Amino acid sequence: MQPLLKVEGLKKSFGGVAALRDGQFELEAGSVHALCGGNGAGKSTFLSILMGIHKRDGGTILHRGNPVEFGSPAEALRSGIAIIEQELSPVPHMTVAENIYLGREPSARFGGIDFKTMNRNAQALLDRLEFSISATQYMMNLSVAQMQLVEIAKALSHEADVIFMDEPTSAIGEKEAQHLFSAIERLKAEGKGIVYVSHRLSEIFQIADSYTVFRDGGFVGAGKLADIDRPGLIRMIVGRELGEEYIKTNTPTDISGLEVSGLSAPGKIEDISFTARKGEIFGIYGLMGSGRTEIFNCLFGMDNPSAGDIRIEGKSVTIRQPSDAMAEGIAFVTEDRKVTGLNLSDSVRNNICLASLPEMSPAFVMRRSQEQAASADMIDRFAIKAARDTMPVSGLSGGNQQKVVLGKWFLRQPRVLLLDEPTRGVDVGAKREIYRIICDFAAAGGTVVMISSEIDEILGMSDRILVMRAGRSAGIRNRQETDAQTLVHLST
Amino acid sequence: MSSIENKSAGNWLNSDRRRLIVQEYGIFLAFLLLVAILSVSNEFFLTPGNISNVLLQTSINGILAIGMTFVILTRGIDLSVGSVVALAGMVSASFVTSSATAGIAGAPYPMVLALAAGILVGVACGAVVGLIVSRFSVPAFVATLGMLSAARGATLIYGGGRPVPGLSAEFRWIGTGNILGIPMPVILLALVFGISWWVLTRTRFGRYIYAVGGNPHAAKTSGLNVSRIRFMVYVISGALSGLAGMILSARTGSALPQAGIAYELDAIAAVVIGGTSLSGGVGRVTGTLIGALIIGVMNNGLDLMGIQSYYQQVLKGALIVGAVMLDQKRNQGL
Numbered sequence: 001m002q003p004l005l006k007v008e009g010l011k012k013s014f015g016g017v018a019a020l021r022d023g024q025f026e027l028e029a030g031s032v033h034a035l036c037g038g039n040g041a042g043k044s045t046f047l048s049i050l051m052g053i054h055k056r057d058g059g060t061i062l063h064r065g066n067p068v069e070f071g072s073p074a075e076a077l078r079s080g081i082a083i084i085e086q087e088l089s090p091v092p093h094m095t096v097a098e099n100i101y102l103g104r105e106p107s108a109r110f111g112g113i114d115f116k117t118m119n120r121n122a123q124a125l126l127d128r129l130e131f132s133i134s135a136t137q138y139m140m141n142l143s144v145a146q147m148q149l150v151e152i153a154k155a156l157s158h159e160a161d162v163i164f165m166d167e168p169t170s171a172i173g174e175k176e177a178q179h180l181f182s183a184i185e186r187l188k189a190e191g192k193g194i195v196y197v198s199h200r201l202s203e204i205f206q207i208a209d210s211y212t213v214f215r216d217g218g219f220v221g222a223g224k225l226a227d228i229d230r231p232g233l234i235r236m237i238v239g240r241e242l243g244e245e246y247i248k249t250n251t252p253t254d255i256s257g258l259e260v261s262g263l264s265a266p267g268k269i270e271d272i273s274f275t276a277r278k279g280e281i282f283g284i285y286g287l288m289g290s291g292r293t294e295i296f297n298c299l300f301g302m303d304n305p306s307a308g309d310i311r312i313e314g315k316s317v318t319i320r321q322p323s324d325a326m327a328e329g330i331a332f333v334t335e336d337r338k339v340t341g342l343n344l345s346d347s348v349r350n351n352i353c354l355a356s357l358p359e360m361s362p363a364f365v366m367r368r369s370q371e372q373a374a375s376a377d378m379i380d381r382f383a384i385k386a387a388r389d390t391m392p393v394s395g396l397s398g399g400n401q402q403k404v405v406l407g408k409w410f411l412r413q414p415r416v417l418l419l420d421e422p423t424r425g426v427d428v429g430a431k432r433e434i435y436r437i438i439c440d441f442a443a444a445g446g447t448v449v450m451i452s453s454e455i456d457e458i459l460g461m462s463d464r465i466l467v468m469r470a471g472r473s474a475g476i477r478n479r480q481e482t483d484a485q486t487l488v489h490l491s492t
Numbered sequence: 493m494s495s496i497e498n499k500s501a502g503n504w505l506n507s508d509r510r511r512l513i514v515q516e517y518g519i520f521l522a523f524l525l526l527v528a529i530l531s532v533s534n535e536f537f538l539t540p541g542n543i544s545n546v547l548l549q550t551s552i553n554g555i556l557a558i559g560m561t562f563v564i565l566t567r568g569i570d571l572s573v574g575s576v577v578a579l580a581g582m583v584s585a586s587f588v589t590s591s592a593t594a595g596i597a598g599a600p601y602p603m604v605l606a607l608a609a610g611i612l613v614g615v616a617c618g619a620v621v622g623l624i625v626s627r628f629s630v631p632a633f634v635a636t637l638g639m640l641s642a643a644r645g646a647t648l649i650y651g652g653g654r655p656v657p658g659l660s661a662e663f664r665w666i667g668t669g670n671i672l673g674i675p676m677p678v679i680l681l682a683l684v685f686g687i688s689w690w691v692l693t694r695t696r697f698g699r700y701i702y703a704v705g706g707n708p709h710a711a712k713t714s715g716l717n718v719s720r721i722r723f724m725v726y727v728i729s730g731a732l733s734g735l736a737g738m739i740l741s742a743r744t745g746s747a748l749p750q751a752g753i754a755y756e757l758d759a760i761a762a763v764v765i766g767g768t769s770l771s772g773g774v775g776r777v778t779g780t781l782i783g784a785l786i787i788g789v790m791n792n793g794l795d796l797m798g799i800q801s802y803y804q805q806v807l808k809g810a811l812i813v814g815a816v817m818l819d820q821k822r823n824q825g826l
Contacts, residue, residue, distance in 0.1 A: 322714070339710075361695065
């Protein structure tokens, strides 16, 4: 059978630096194909060439056997190749139908829009896909997961037969992800080809039929997922033996590090109590919107709890604003490094020093040598790959950016580390380094509280796990006594 | 990752470095080019008298633009500077006028009192705006648009709509005097520039300003008091507007109620030409100074060539838009 999409020898350089040396790819109709690779492996470049955003330097792309070349995303879409991007860009104040048919609205008399036909068509499409979304709803009232489904419907309304999904589960919860997967199954049954890009290996094994691995801009290998196991795939992605994925080196002590009792914030969280001990990695698992992040916001003074008591190493503390929390030795690695973690317009060095400015300027004037030394120290300690520490932090890969955020907080020598999705959007190699950093911190007597949506990660890293459901605690489990099913069950 | 390492090695004219050079010195090169063209095309341009004249004409806009830089770096804008110039000029003038009807009771007072009054007026206006922006989350555009109107009204109320003439010689010295042949306004501009440069590049507060403008959320999670920093930049802009207002009154010898109209536009123009991003977090006060000088030199050069001031406005408009277009281009990479 002729493949739906066949790519050979795709090349692309930016300013003399090869981002993609040899892109190879083959997609069968009616299958889900996982595109795997670390950050900087060339996946994004590959996608942007297929989408018509960048022009290729060499190579061929065959769509249903015909060579194609796209000058813009619109051209790619017209020929049947669609992408569901990682960061969706819907028009919030328009309805679902208006978003689906944006720029292609059926016209009525006098050049107006035939809303009736448009809504009917959109609803028919959504129903066919079994998405329980109303076509006349406003986009802004949908959840991120629903917006993704609308994007899928939009792609199908263009008669797309190749659909790329770039990290579609990075912003949605476990339950919604399962909905998405059943939608993908339906697309597969309709004979579409789906290219699934994700760092989450468990999803890949659940949903995909075959895989292609890129590394350092080149093709490494491809095959059926049935013929490879998880360690084998990891080995291909990172290019070396990594051994055990989660290596725990910490042992919890009996000393209380962070004690939270009866913490409540109206409409967000209710009566949350737990004690994380020194040397412990305490996990918090829950769906998006279950109140996970809200706990951290209260602990860090971003939000003011209405009730509750916080004790750090036995001492009761009052936290009204982030600087109070920082004075008590709390550090908070936020969920979205681009929105709340980094100043992207500034340098690596200034970002590392951002949370320590008063300490580095006792007499108002910045001590530049101290800044330089601190930044060099963190870059060295966390093996941050940056040409110079004065380069913009936006030029680093996701994993290295995350290490800059960690560096910013470790510079303060915290006692309690709050981590909200510390490895989101980070490749397998960098993930491991981040796990090592977290374990080392706990092993040295630090207290770690970590939120994660990735069930493998939370089970692999935590000593105990608190499960959140609808703003309340659904129980605390020891890692030895629990499993993925139990956590998912508790959280829903 | 490997791409980053390759870039740093050898080849000093790689795109990364080239961009840096254009970013750092592009505006300065443009300024030198302008000066070169004008000195070749007009023999009077490079005479000491004319240079002093250009600097003198640039000083008020330069001081306002430096204050504006602080505000714009935090993603704000200050439309009220022109009105604050008038109000501060008028209030300070009322302390040092010899006119029996225009001054406050007991005038003329010593210059120091007038200076304190003028700066205080600016600080007060800035504090009101700063409070509205930082505590009540009113967009800076709206808050300062309100102050633009209110401060102009206050000026008219304070002076009864009339100018304040007959300012004391002592006070006029800050506008017309000189030290070692350098006009006082130029010296004040240099001082303001030097201190601002030091604050923005060398101190904790400067870092805070860039952090708040670059990403207010990240600044907040890093423990910075974002509202206080926002408040402070409007106070700084207000204080500098107060200073500029007094220089203006001192130069003209009387305070006019319609002084400083549309000054905010030239100040914003200088900041923008100087390469500071209106979306905050990126820019330098050196660029602003050169931006102000470019406007000053251009006006002066066109005057020398005998081109009507009407045309000067058209050219200035083109310059502002052109500078930002270049800025966009260089941000996309050269």
